[in-house]
Amino acid sequence: MEEVRVDDILTQIRDLLDRKNFVSLRHELAEIYPMDLAEIFEELPPDECLVLFRLLHKDQAAEVFSYMEGAARKELASSIRESLLQHILDELYFDDKIDFLEEMPANFVKNLIQNSPQEERARINQFLNYPDNSAGSLMTIEYVDLKKHMTVGQALARIKEIGPDTETIYTCYVLDDTRHLEGIVSLRRLVLSGEDELVSDLMNDDVVLCMAHDDQEEVAEQFKKYDLMAIPVVDGESRLIGIITIDDIVDVIEQENTEDFQKMAAMTPSDEEYLDTGVFKLAKNRIVWLLVLMISATFTGGIITHFEGLLSTAVMLTAFIPMLMDSGGNAGSQSSTMIIRGIALGEISLRDWPKILWKEFRVGLVAGCTLGIVNVGRMFLIGNRDYMVMLTVSLTLMVTVVIAKLVGGILPIVAKALRLDPAIMAGPLITTIVDALSLFVYFTAASLLIL
Amino acid sequence: MEEVRVDDILTQIRDLLDRKNFVSLRHELAEIYPMDLAEIFEELPPDECLVLFRLLHKDQAAEVFSYMEGAARKELASSIRESLLQHILDELYFDDKIDFLEEMPANFVKNLIQNSPQEERARINQFLNYPDNSAGSLMTIEYVDLKKHMTVGQALARIKEIGPDTETIYTCYVLDDTRHLEGIVSLRRLVLSGEDELVSDLMNDDVVLCMAHDDQEEVAEQFKKYDLMAIPVVDGESRLIGIITIDDIVDVIEQENTEDFQKMAAMTPSDEEYLDTGVFKLAKNRIVWLLVLMISATFTGGIITHFEGLLSTAVMLTAFIPMLMDSGGNAGSQSSTMIIRGIALGEISLRDWPKILWKEFRVGLVAGCTLGIVNVGRMFLIGNRDYMVMLTVSLTLMVTVVIAKLVGGILPIVAKALRLDPAIMAGPLITTIVDALSLFVYFTAASLLIL
Numbered sequence: 001m002e003e004v005r006v007d008d009i010l011t012q013i014r015d016l017l018d019r020k021n022f023v024s025l026r027h028e029l030a031e032i033y034p035m036d037l038a039e040i041f042e043e044l045p046p047d048e049c050l051v052l053f054r055l056l057h058k059d060q061a062a063e064v065f066s067y068m069e070g071a072a073r074k075e076l077a078s079s080i081r082e083s084l085l086q087h088i089l090d091e092l093y094f095d096d097k098i099d100f101l102e103e104m105p106a107n108f109v110k111n112l113i114q115n116s117p118q119e120e121r122a123r124i125n126q127f128l129n130y131p132d133n134s135a136g137s138l139m140t141i142e143y144v145d146l147k148k149h150m151t152v153g154q155a156l157a158r159i160k161e162i163g164p165d166t167e168t169i170y171t172c173y174v175l176d177d178t179r180h181l182e183g184i185v186s187l188r189r190l191v192l193s194g195e196d197e198l199v200s201d202l203m204n205d206d207v208v209l210c211m212a213h214d215d216q217e218e219v220a221e222q223f224k225k226y227d228l229m230a231i232p233v234v235d236g237e238s239r240l241i242g243i244i245t246i247d248d249i250v251d252v253i254e255q256e257n258t259e260d261f262q263k264m265a266a267m268t269p270s271d272e273e274y275l276d277t278g279v280f281k282l283a284k285n286r287i288v289w290l291l292v293l294m295i296s297a298t299f300t301g302g303i304i305t306h307f308e309g310l311l312s313t314a315v316m317l318t319a320f321i322p323m324l325m326d327s328g329g330n331a332g333s334q335s336s337t338m339i340i341r342g343i344a345l346g347e348i349s350l351r352d353w354p355k356i357l358w359k360e361f362r363v364g365l366v367a368g369c370t371l372g373i374v375n376v377g378r379m380f381l382i383g384n385r386d387y388m389v390m391l392t393v394s395l396t397l398m399v400t401v402v403i404a405k406l407v408g409g410i411l412p413i414v415a416k417a418l419r420l421d422p423a424i425m426a427g428p429l430i431t432t433i434v435d436a437l438s439l440f441v442y443f444t445a446a447s448l449l450i451l
Numbered sequence: 452m453e454e455v456r457v458d459d460i461l462t463q464i465r466d467l468l469d470r471k472n473f474v475s476l477r478h479e480l481a482e483i484y485p486m487d488l489a490e491i492f493e494e495l496p497p498d499e500c501l502v503l504f505r506l507l508h509k510d511q512a513a514e515v516f517s518y519m520e521g522a523a524r525k526e527l528a529s530s531i532r533e534s535l536l537q538h539i540l541d542e543l544y545f546d547d548k549i550d551f552l553e554e555m556p557a558n559f560v561k562n563l564i565q566n567s568p569q570e571e572r573a574r575i576n577q578f579l580n581y582p583d584n585s586a587g588s589l590m591t592i593e594y595v596d597l598k599k600h601m602t603v604g605q606a607l608a609r610i611k612e613i614g615p616d617t618e619t620i621y622t623c624y625v626l627d628d629t630r631h632l633e634g635i636v637s638l639r640r641l642v643l644s645g646e647d648e649l650v651s652d653l654m655n656d657d658v659v660l661c662m663a664h665d666d667q668e669e670v671a672e673q674f675k676k677y678d679l680m681a682i683p684v685v686d687g688e689s690r691l692i693g694i695i696t697i698d699d700i701v702d703v704i705e706q707e708n709t710e711d712f713q714k715m716a717a718m719t720p721s722d723e724e725y726l727d728t729g730v731f732k733l734a735k736n737r738i739v740w741l742l743v744l745m746i747s748a749t750f751t752g753g754i755i756t757h758f759e760g761l762l763s764t765a766v767m768l769t770a771f772i773p774m775l776m777d778s779g780g781n782a783g784s785q786s787s788t789m790i791i792r793g794i795a796l797g798e799i800s801l802r803d804w805p806k807i808l809w810k811e812f813r814v815g816l817v818a819g820c821t822l823g824i825v826n827v828g829r830m831f832l833i834g835n836r837d838y839m840v841m842l843t844v845s846l847t848l849m850v851t852v853v854i855a856k857l858v859g860g861i862l863p864i865v866a867k868a869l870r871l872d873p874a875i876m877a878g879p880l881i882t883t884i885v886d887a888l889s890l891f892v893y894f895t896a897a898s899l900l901i902l
Binding site for chain 2 (some may be wrong): 023031033035039041064093132156159160163164169187188191192206208223224225226227229246247250251253254256259260261262264265267273274275276279280282286287289290291293294295298299300301302304305308311312314316319320321322323325326327329331333334336337338339340341342345347348352353359362366367371372374375378397401428431432435437
C-alpha cells in the first residue's frame with residue numbers, strides 16, 4: 001500500500017526532473033506529504049535531492065528535513081546554504097533540532113549556533129549533554145503551560161495564543177510561579193467542560209512523570225502502561241523542564257527492540273542503520289562476541305579430546321555430533337527467547353523462576369521424547385542398524401533437549417537477578433554451554449552402552 | 452520506578468485485606484490508577500482479586516477490567532455476577548469489548564450478548580469475524596463525525612455533545628450524508644482557528660487511511676511513518692466504518708516484534724503470554740522446527756560419514772568441529788539478524804541486495820581473518836603444535852565466516868523476494884546450512900593439507 005504510493009510519486013518526479021520542468025515540479029512537490037518526500041529524498045542521489053529541496057517552500061523544507069534520517073540528511077545539511085539551514089533550524093521543534101545537532105560534527109554545530117542568543121545556546125548545550133537513551137535526550141521544551149486559577153475560557157485563550165508553536169496541545173501543564181508542576185489537564189477535559197470551570201478543579205494532580213536522567217526504556221514502559229500521549233520531565237525540585245511526546249516513544253520502542261535483537265544475536269548494539277554503517281564499524285560490533293564464543297568453544301574441544309580413545313574405536317559416533325549440538329542449541333534458544341521477551345514485556349518477573357523451571361522441564365520432556373522417537377525412525381531410514389548406537393543417540397537427544405530447555409529458561413532470569421540485560425543470555429551463549437553438556441552426556445552414554 | 456510503585460500499593464492492600472478493613476480498602480482502591488490496579492489484580496490469587504473487584508465503584512471496575520489481560524481476566528469474568536458484567540461491557544469502548552469477547556468461549560459470548568439489541572448483536576458478530584491481525588480487529592466505532600458545512604463553533608458544540616462517549620476527540624472525521632469520508636480535521640486545528648471558519652476550509656482531504664482487511668503490521672507502518680494519532684478504516688465504497696487509535700498500535704508493534712523474535716528462534720509464533728500457555732501448546736509451537744532442523748542435520752552427518760576414513764587417521768580433527776560449527780552459526784545469525792531487522796523497519800529493500808552482499812563479504816573478511824589469527828594463538832596456548840592442523844583450522848574458520856556472512860545476508864532477502872517472512876531465515880536455519888558448508892570446507896582443506 002505504502003510502497004506503491006511512494007514509488008508512483010518517485011516516477012512522476014523523476015520524469016519532471018528529466019524534462020527539467022521545474023515549474024510543474026514545484027507545484028507537484030507542494031502537494032506531497034512531507035514524510036513521503038523525506039523518504040524519496042533519502043533514496044535520491046545527493047545532487048538531485050539538493051535540486052528538489054531548493055524547489056520547496058521554506059516551511060515545507062523544514063518539515064521534510066525533520067523527517068529525514070541518517071546519511072542523506074547529513075549530506076543535505078552540508079550542501080544547502082547557511083541562511084536556509086538557519087531558517088530550518090528555527091522552524092524545527094526543539095527535540096528535532098537537538099536530534100539533528102547530535103548527528104553533525106562538533107565544528108559544524110559550533111558554527112551553526114554561534115549566532116543564536118546566549119540563552120538558547122546555553123540550553124542547546126545543556127540538552128546536547130543529556131546521555132543518549134535518557135529521557136532528557138528525547139524531550140522538547142515547547143508545551144502549553146497553564147495556571148491553576150485560570151478558567152476553561154482563559155485556558156483555551158492561552159492555548160490559542162501559544163499553541164501554534166508547541167508540539168502538542170492535547171496535554172497542558174499546570175505550573176506555579178516558580179514552574180513547579182502542580183498537575184496536568186487534557187485538552188479533551190477542557191473542551192468537554194464549561195467555560196467557567198476552574199483548571200484547578202479539572203486537573204489531575206497525581207501525575208505520571210519522569211526525570212531527565214531516567215532511561216528511555218523505562219519511560220516507554222510508562223507510556224505503554226498508562227496509555228500516555230505525553231509525559232512531563234521534571235528536575236530534582238519537581239520543576240518542569242520539558243515533555244516527551246508519543247511519536248518519539250514509538251521510535252524508542254523500535255530502537256529498544258532492535259537492540260534486543262542485536263544482543264540476542266551476539267552483537268554490540270548500535271542504532272545506526274545497516275546501510276549507513278561502515279564495514280569496520282559493523283565488523284567491530286560483531287567480532288568481540290565471536291571471539292568470546294570461539295574461545296569458550298575450546299572447552300567443548302577439550303571434551304572431545306578427552307574422549308578421543310572412544311572416538312577412534314567408534315568413529316561413526318562423530319557423525320551425530322552436529323545433529324546433537326544443533327538440536328540442543330535450537331531447543332535452548334527457543335526457551336531463552338521466550339523468557340527474554342517475557343521479561344522485556346514485563347510479563348515475567350524474577351519471582352516466577354520456579355514456574356519457569358517446572359514448565360520448561362515438562363516442555364523439554366515432551367519435545368525431547370518426540371525428537372528421540374523420530375530420530376530412531378530417521379536413523380533406521382538412513383540405514384543405520386546398530387541398535388546400541390541408536391539408543392545412545394536418542395537418549396542423548398532427550399537428555400540434551402531437557403537440559404537445554406532448563407538452561408535456556410533459567411539463564412535470562414539469572415541475568416536479570418544480577419542486573420545484567422537478559423538479552424545477552426540468548427542463543428549463542430546458551431549454545432556454547434549446551435554444546436559442552438550435550439557432548440559430555442553423549443560420550444558418557446556411549447562409554448556405558450557401546451564399549 | 453514503576454515496579455516500586457505497584458509493589459508499595461500491593462503491600463498496603465494486602466495489609467488492609469488481612470485485617471479485613473474493607474472501608475479503608477474501598478477508599479484506598481478508589482485512589483489508584485486503573486492500570487496499576489489491573490496489574491495488581493493479575494498477580495493476586497483469583498479469590499482475593501474477586502473480593503477487591505467487588506469493592507470498586509462500577510465505573511472504575513469497568514476501566515480496570517479493560518486494562519486486565521489473559522487468564523486473570525478470563526477467571527474474573529466467569530466469577531462476577533452477570534449484571535455487573537453487563538454493566539462493564541456497556542462501559543467498554545467497542546474495540547475493548549470485542550477484544551474481551553474474542554478471548555471468551557463461544558457459549559459464554561452467546562449468553563452475554565443475547566440481551567443486546569438486534570443491531571448491536573449483528574455488529575458484534577461482524578467485528579468478531581474480522582481476521583486476527585487485521586485492521587478490522589483493532590478498530591472502534593466511537594468517533595466524532597462532523598459535516599463539511601459546519602463552522603468551528605458548531606463543530607466544537609458537536610464535539611462537546613458526543614465527545615464524552617468517543618475514544619478520541621483529537622481527530623474528527625468529516626462525513627457526507629451517506630457516511631463517505633470527505634476529510635479529517637484535528638481538534639488542534641479547530642481550537643487554534645476562529646469560531647466562524649468553516650470545517651471544509653480547515654479539513655485535510657488527502658487522508659492516510661486503511662481498509663478493514665489490511666494487515667495490522669501495514670497499518671502500524673502508516674502510524675510510524677506519518678506520526679498518526681488515529682487512522683480511519685473505510686469499506687470498498689470509502690464509507691467510514693471505524694477508527695484505530697495509537698494506544699492499540701503500540702500494542703501491535705510489540706506483538707509484531709514478539710512474533711519476529713519467536714520466528715527467529717524457530718518457533719511457531721503465538722501471542723499468548725508465556726505463563727498463561729500450557730505445556731503441550733508450548734511444546735507444539737517448538738517441536739515442528741526442532742524436527743525440521745534435526746532432519747536436515749542428517750545431511751551434515753552424511754558429510755562426516757563420507758570423510759570417516761580421514762577422521763579415523765586424524766582423530767584430533769574432530770575436536771575442532773564444534774568450534775567451527777558454532778563460529779559459523781554465530782557469524783551467520785549476526786548477519787541475518789541485521790538484515791531481517793532492517794527489512795522489518797523498512798530500512799532495507801529488495802533492490803539493496805548487491806550492497807548487502809558486498810558489505811557482508813568485506814565484514815566477513817575482516818571478522819574471518821581476526822578469528823583465524825586469534826585461533827592460531829589459542830591453539831598454540833592449549834598446546835597444539837601441529838602447524839598443518841593449525842593452518843587447516845584457521846583457514847576453514849576464515850572461509851566459513853565469509854560464507855556464513857554471505858548466506859546470512861542474502862537469505863532474508865531471498866525470503867522477501869519469494870514473499871515469505873524474512874524472519875524465518877534466522878539463526879537456526881542458517882546454522883544448519885552453514886554447518887554443512889563449513890564441514891565440507893574443513894574436510895576438503897584437511898585432505899589437501901594434512902594427508
